[in-house]
Amino acid sequence: MIHNTASIGVALLMAAAVVQADPLVVDGDLSDWGVHVADHNGSDINAYAGHAGIGLGGWHSEDSNDYQGDSGYVGPNYGGQNYDAEFMGVASNEGRLVIGLSTGQRPDNGLKRYSPGDLRIVTSAGVYGVELGGGAGGAAGGAIEEGALGSTYLVDSHGWTIGHVAEAGAVAGSIWFNPDWILDPIGPQGAVQIDHDPSAASIGLADLFFSRDSATTQHAFLELALDLTLFGDGVTIQSLHWRPSCGNDELNVTVDFTPNPEPGSLVLAGAGLVALYLLRRRRQLVRQAGGRAGASGFSRFASAPLTSATQVVTTGCDARRTAHGALHQMDNGRGASSPYRSLPIAPPRDTP
Ligand SMILES: [Ca+2]
Ligand SMILES: [Ca+2]
Numbered sequence: 001m002i003h004n005t006a007s008i009g010v011a012l013l014m015a016a017a018v019v020q021a022d023p024l025v026v027d028g029d030l031s032d033w034g035v036h037v038a039d040h041n042g043s044d045i046n047a048y049a050g051h052a053g054i055g056l057g058g059w060h061s062e063d064s065n066d067y068q069g070d071s072g073y074v075g076p077n078y079g080g081q082n083y084d085a086e087f088m089g090v091a092s093n094e095g096r097l098v099i100g101l102s103t104g105q106r107p108d109n110g111l112k113r114y115s116p117g118d119l120r121i122v123t124s125a126g127v128y129g130v131e132l133g134g135g136a137g138g139a140a141g142g143a144i145e146e147g148a149l150g151s152t153y154l155v156d157s158h159g160w161t162i163g164h165v166a167e168a169g170a171v172a173g174s175i176w177f178n179p180d181w182i183l184d185p186i187g188p189q190g191a192v193q194i195d196h197d198p199s200a201a202s203i204g205l206a207d208l209f210f211s212r213d214s215a216t217t218q219h220a221f222l223e224l225a226l227d228l229t230l231f232g233d234g235v236t237i238q239s240l241h242w243r244p245s246c247g248n249d250e251l252n253v254t255v256d257f258t259p260n261p262e263p264g265s266l267v268l269a270g271a272g273l274v275a276l277y278l279l280r281r282r283r284q285l286v287r288q289a290g291g292r293a294g295a296s297g298f299s300r301f302a303s304a305p306l307t308s309a310t311q312v313v314t315t316g317c318d319a320r321r322t323a324h325g326a327l328h329q330m331d332n333g334r335g336a337s338s339p340y341r342s343l344p345i346a347p348p349r350d351t352p
């Protein structure tokens with residue numbers, strides 16, 4: 001009986017440490033996020049209220065009219081459906097930081113007029129960038145996958161994309177720590193593309209799939225996953241940001257993930273396991289001595305280390321995630337602290 005109880009305690013600890021989420025698949029299909037995207041305003045993005053079981057930390061949904069032309073306002077600037085950043089979800093899923101994104105993209109323009117910015121990840125230890133790749137187009141193009149050529153798009157002072165530089169040393173999916181950033185040329189200026197240093201080396205490679213226009217005729221989907229061990233012990237992942245390289249629209253998601261426990265927390269977790277072992281050992285000694293410690297007495301003693309250890313393993317991500325998920329629905333996910341809410345609207349750009 002005592003042996004069984006201790007085993008159950010250890011099993012509970014292990015179960016708490018490996019709480020399983022439904023796996024998110026990096027395939028450019030956002031149905032695993034609970035997002036349904038369809039052409040001609042058939043998407044349900046603006047009604048998105050989260051999706052259980054995937055470790056969702058936050059999201060930003062802001063789907064403007066799919067029929068809007070180049071002069072259509074998408075906020076903080078203009079550009080219509082071609083530049084409508086529609087959805088970004090961020091999850092801690094199976095040991096990965098997973099991002100799912102939907103953006104408007106007209107297939108007749110290809111990448112000639114559609115140049116994706118790179119992904120910014122702000123943490124307590126600094127800013128990471130993920131190169132999202134792409135190349136010059138002008139026609140409908142295929143999907144961009146991990147390892148494809150990276151790109152730096154050249155954008156003029158009016159926000160027009162006027163060319164690109166292929167980044168052979170910065171392939172699609174490459175992860176960079178504290179890179180320089182190229183700003184959107186029109187205010188409110190924001191960091192949109194990694195300014196690659198040819199002498200720098202990436203610190204890792206994310207799983208990446210960018211559908212471009214291969215899934216629907218009005219949208220592109222971007223899905224990527226980074227190994228959470230990439231971030232140091234105790235480092236908190238705070239927010240993620242994406243814009244087209246011209247900065248017409250933007251997606252910002254605040255999260256609070258601390259995926260790797262700090263050393264102090266590991267000590268606490270270890271202490272819990274040691275306490276369980278000592279408890280089990282003590283009970284065995286009592287039995288050997290013919291003692292009569294009852295099951296109820298054992299349970300009271302066991303409850304302290306069990307509770308302590310369980311709290312340790314759930315504090316990192318799951319416990320904080322719940323509170324933040326609800327916040328990001330406010331104001332279509334932008335939140336009251338957005339620096340762009342009260343700024344004047346910039347003049348139209350990217351209009352022929
Ligand atoms: Ca997917
Ligand atoms: Ca749209």
Ligand SMILES: [Ca+2]
Binds near residue numbers: 062064074250
């Ligand atoms: Ca939008």
Ligand SMILES: [Ca+2]
Binds near residue numbers: 118131152194
């Ligand atoms: Ca880039």
